[in-house]
Amino acid sequence: MTEHLHHVEEHDRDVTDMLRDAGLRPTRQRVSLAELLYSKGNRHISAEILHEEAVRAKVPVSLATVYNTLHQFTEAGLLREVAIDGTKTYFDTNVHDHHHFFIEGENRVVDIPNDGVGIGRIPQAPEGMEIVRIDVVVRVRPKS
Template identity: 65%
Template sequence: MTRVMEISSQERLRNSGLRPTRQRIALADLIFAKGDRHLTVEELHEEAVAAGVPISLATVYNTLHQFTEAGIIRVLAVESAKTYFDTNVSDHHHFFIEGENEVLDIPVSNIQIGNLPEPPEGMEISHVDVVIRLRHKSRR
């Protein structure tokens, strides 16, 4: 039986070039403990407070952006009022449920994207994000 060893938050931070401070480790533990997911700064701050981690909203914000720059999470902008952070950094797309502010993964194999425009001189496409907005069907 093969067992997959989960990487510790401290190792994850070191491997990405970030110094594993107490606050970064605590936030990484919270972020990655539940597997792949999407969360906002406010949601992570609430989780941290509930877990007894003394941390300001500004520190959570700054830390999430440091994690993004280090490549261990990615930013997902689905609406102008909220930014979501995604622990799944692989190529994939998203459903966004309007009114519920819920984000769900769509495997990249389920969508084919073609006829992309040529990027401007000296530029290259790093990745393509598709967000499909959903709403509940109206009852007639």
């Protein structure tokens, strides 16, 4: 830990530093969940799946705490929320602008390659509002 390489990729950075940089206190539960989240590169994960991983890794954490932590990470800019149908929410470790395929039947979210979506016209935001970002979710399923 004493040798800290500055050119390592973001997800390889010490999660304690990452949490501090985002303005979050690095509690044991946050650090444990961050290690689970970011140890596998960019991915899309639900609170339930992360909770299962935490249980398997012997991290003593409730599903409610996992939800709260994911929302705190999202507010701090460490995760991006991808809502499907308003019933399923995935959290994306890649916070850069990009769009998603939702694979029906598998309940899986995958990135659409960068040049995969072109958006022609963007509506004017309502009075006093500004557009934060545009999320495109393309639903796909195997051909029958």
